[in-house]
Amino acid sequence: MMDARLETLSHLVGERLQARGWRLATAESCTGGWVAEVVTATAGSSAWFDCGFITYSNDAKCALLGVSPMTLARHGAVSEQTTAAMVRGTLERAEADLALSISGVAGPTGGSPEKPVGTVCFGWGRAGETPGTATCHFDGDRESVRYQAVIFALEELLRRYA
DSSP states (O other): OOHHHHHHHHHHHHHHHHHHHHHHHESSTTTTTHHHHHHHTTTGGGGGGEEEEEEEEEEHHHHOOOOHHHHHHOOSSSSSSHHHHHHHHHHHSSSOEEEEEEEEOOSSSOOOSSSSEEEEEEEEEETTSOOOEEEEOOOSHHHHHHHHHHHHHHHHHHHOOO
16 A cells, blocks of 8 residues: 555655665565565665565575574564564675665464564664664554554654665
8 A cells, every 4th residue: 555655755765865875675574565565666766776575484584584593583573683683684685785674463463462463673774784673562453553664664764864
């Protein structure tokens, strides 16, 4: 779903990345490629977007992004440690200067007392830097949690790298 807010965020991200000469890559789990869909809906995004990895399963996170099984065993897929590892793996495998990662519990099932439905972890980073991370708790149904995660990921990317 592309609405005016997502369209505006994508254009802003594109303008800022182009101004710096940077390319973006994404690694998404619970959002299933929604961030990549939003940015590629923007005309000209091939100038500033490289690729997106959809790593929904733990096996995919390990195989495609090099996330350590030990990280997943210790912290779980929905953790800042995992989203940081997803950023590092994305930057190692993509032709990008900046990476964004998302992993969460969109619901309606899958939550736990420690990580209830609506818990979403994020990572952002550049090669050679320690990835920045954050965790949010969003309300609403599955679609709403995923939508809020996409908005937050792009807004935070702008805030951190504008």
